[in-house]
Amino acid sequence: MALGQYHKADSVLHRMDPRFKLVIAVVYMLVIFLANDAAGLVLVLAFLGVAVSLSGVPARLLVSGLRPVLVLVVFTFVVNLVFIRSGEPVVDIGPVSVTTGGLSTALFMATRLLALFVATALLGFTTSSVDLADGMEGLLAPFERFGVPAHELSMILSIALRFIPILTMEKDRIMRAQSARGADFETGNVITRFRAILPVLTPLFMSAFRHAEDLSTAMESRCYHGKEGRTRVKVLRPAARDWYAVAALALLGAALVALRTGAL
Amino acid sequence: MPIRFDHVTYAYPATRGGAQPALVDVDLTVADGEFLGVIGHTGSGKSTLIQHINGLLLPTTGRVTVDGIDLADRTARREVRRRVGLVFQYPEHQLFADTVAEDVAFGPRALGLPAGEIEQLVITALERVGLDFCEVGHRSPFELSGGQMRRVAIAGVLATRPGTLVLDEPMAGLDPVGRGAMRELLRTLHHQGLTVIMVSHDMEDVAALADRVLVLRNGAVFACGTTSDVFSHHAELREIGLGVPRAALFAARLAARGVVLHAHPLTVEALADAIASACTSHREVG
Ligand SMILES: Nc1ncnc2c1ncn2[C@@H]1O[C@H](COP(=O)(O)OP(=O)(O)O)[C@@H](O)[C@H]1O
Numbered sequence: 169m170a171l172g173q174y175h176k177a178d179s180v181l182h183r184m185d186p187r188f189k190l191v192i193a194v195v196y197m198l199v200i201f202l203a204n205d206a207a208g209l210v211l212v213l214a215f216l217g218v219a220v221s222l223s224g225v226p227a228r229l230l231v232s233g234l235r236p237v238l239v240l241v242v243f244t245f246v247v248n249l250v251f252i253r254s255g256e257p258v259v260d261i262g263p264v265s266v267t268t269g270g271l272s273t274a275l276f277m278a279t280r281l282l283a284l285f286v287a288t289a290l291l292g293f294t295t296s297s298v299d300l301a302d303g304m305e306g307l308l309a310p311f312e313r314f315g316v317p318a319h320e321l322s323m324i325l326s327i328a329l330r331f332i333p334i335l336t337m338e339k340d341r342i343m344r345a346q347s348a349r350g351a352d353f354e355t356g357n358v359i360t361r362f363r364a365i366l367p368v369l370t371p372l373f374m375s376a377f378r379h380a381e382d383l384s385t386a387m388e389s390r391c392y393h394g395k396e397g398r399t400r401v402k403v404l405r406p407a408a409r410d411w412y413a414v415a416a417l418a419l420l421g422a423a424l425v426a427l428r429t430g431a432l
Numbered sequence: 433m434p435i436r437f438d439h440v441t442y443a444y445p446a447t448r449g450g451a452q453p454a455l456v457d458v459d460l461t462v463a464d465g466e467f468l469g470v471i472g473h474t475g476s477g478k479s480t481l482i483q484h485i486n487g488l489l490l491p492t493t494g495r496v497t498v499d500g501i502d503l504a505d506r507t508a509r510r511e512v513r514r515r516v517g518l519v520f521q522y523p524e525h526q527l528f529a530d531t532v533a534e535d536v537a538f539g540p541r542a543l544g545l546p547a548g549e550i551e552q553l554v555i556t557a558l559e560r561v562g563l564d565f566c567e568v569g570h571r572s573p574f575e576l577s578g579g580q581m582r583r584v585a586i587a588g589v590l591a592t593r594p595g596t597l598v599l600d601e602p603m604a605g606l607d608p609v610g611r612g613a614m615r616e617l618l619r620t621l622h623h624q625g626l627t628v629i630m631v632s633h634d635m636e637d638v639a640a641l642a643d644r645v646l647v648l649r650n651g652a653v654f655a656c657g658t659t660s661d662v663f664s665h666h667a668e669l670r671e672i673g674l675g676v677p678r679a680a681l682f683a684a685r686l687a688a689r690g691v692v693l694h695a696h697p698l699t700v701e702a703l704a705d706a707i708a709s710a711c712t713s714h715r716e717v718g
């Protein structure tokens with residue numbers, strides 16, 4: 169969802185080595201699940217808050233990027249609130265009753281989910297598709313000796329990301345063109361709706377093939393022939409900020425483990 | 433079927449609240465049987481404007497009516513979609529069916545026209561764009577030439593027998609021969625009584641075809657008037673990055689050197705006539 173909606177800016181997060189960013193994002197998402205009390209949750213959110221404030225991504229943009237998944241967060245909250253029956257009852261209105269256990273679980277689940285989404289969105293906003301692909305290639309490089317085509321995979325990823333907005337636009341265009349001819353995408357049952365997709369899908373595939381052909385011609389005419397002998401404009405080299413980020417994450421992890429085991 | 437734009441302003445949802453709207457307070461009337469050319473710089477709102485004519489986009493403020501039907505009304509919109517045929521830019525990219533005949537029949541089917549009439553509608557529509565049903569009807573649209581594919585796409589729009597045809601840059605990407613043929617096709621359709629609204633980059637095409645020209649600039653109406661009137665304002669058009677037809681430019685250069693023609697020629701043919709008659713009268717005077 170957030171991938172491909174890069175926000176151009178010059179922040180610490182933008183300048184970070186994408187390999188580090190990717191690993192840190194993934195590990196952070198796992199670490200979130202170590203938090204099982206209020207203090208842990210606060211730490212998790214604080215870490216994220218610092219990252220957001222360092223990212224140079226306007227809050228408005230972040231919120232609008234998260235709007236589609238907010239439904240899921242609210243849904244999670246409500247379901248947990250209503251169905252978890254442990255603890256003392258807090259509110260009791262007719263058939264709906266809320267218990268302390270339900271309230272805390274709901275808060276936990278919703279917050280964790282939100283943190284997951286914010287972290288993903290942040291990664292997408294601060295990492296261009298080129299950087300993302302470079303990062304992935306860098307991370308996969310060690311596995312090349314086992315036959316993993318790291319360069320090809322990352323090239324595929326970056327091209328795919330690049331074409332998401334283009335094909336989305338194309339889809340809108342085709343849908344409008346077919347609506348102008350009387351196609352109806354808004355009403356009808358499942359079957360009629362499914363049939364309505366065909367006049368969109370065929371032209372969309374044609375256009376994807378057209379783009380693919382153009383792109384491969386363009387790449388070949390610039391002598392692209394895969395990884396062999398290819399040098400980079402931007403060589404990935406970890407800087408101090410990358411190690412600071414790792415240290416911060418390690419601290420967070422240690423604190424959460426300590427909280428869990430009762431050492432704090 | 434008069435088309436009315438009543439103080440229409442439109443902002444795309446993505447830019448709402450922020451940037452300048454794509455259309456700003458557009459007021460416009462297109463009369464029955466008219467050929468209106470729409471010109472303007474890239475991003476001036478031409479494509480946005482024409483998508484209002486059949487309700488694909490609805491004004492943020494203001495009103496669009498076709499034949500008195502307000503497009504804000506959802507049920508009426510379907511009827512308007514039948515009356516107004518909209519041909520997008522590169523319409524050949526919307527073809528999808530296995531055969532040309534199937535593709536042209538898509539519109540009439542989708543609008544629920546009686547099945548018995550559809551074949552006849554398809555035959556007529558193909559004929560109107562200069563294609564023979566027996567020859568191309570059973571073929572895949574994707575094995576035709578680019579120019580033919582575009583004709584098939586236009587036939588697909590004509591198949592519902594609209595009274596108004598709206599085209600977004602119908603000549604884009606055609607070679608000179610295809611261009612000439614498309615011009616001829618549009619002229620014929622217009623003479624058959626269709627109201628035509630054509631967005632174009634090419635001043636020669638507009639000069640050759642349009643009765644009236646609408647000039648857009650940053651989403652607002654910059655000028656609107658008869659073709660010869662609009663193209664007589666060379667300096668203003670140049671200022672907003674638009675040209676004028678070569679014939680008009682030539683006449684203006686002649687005038688600057690003291691040779692005043694008595695007509696405002698817009699096409700090479702008209703220019704030749706005007707120069708010839710100027711020469712004749714010159715000889716008579718001399
Ligand atoms: N789908 C869209 N979403 C947001 N803005 C758009 C969209 N389509 C066009 N615009 C903007 O609206 C303005 C007018 O565009 P358009 O009508 O396509 O101009 P034209 O056809 O004259 O080149 C431009 O500034 C363009 O960037």
Ligand SMILES: [Mg+2]
Binds near residue numbers: 478479480600
């Ligand atoms: Mg356009």
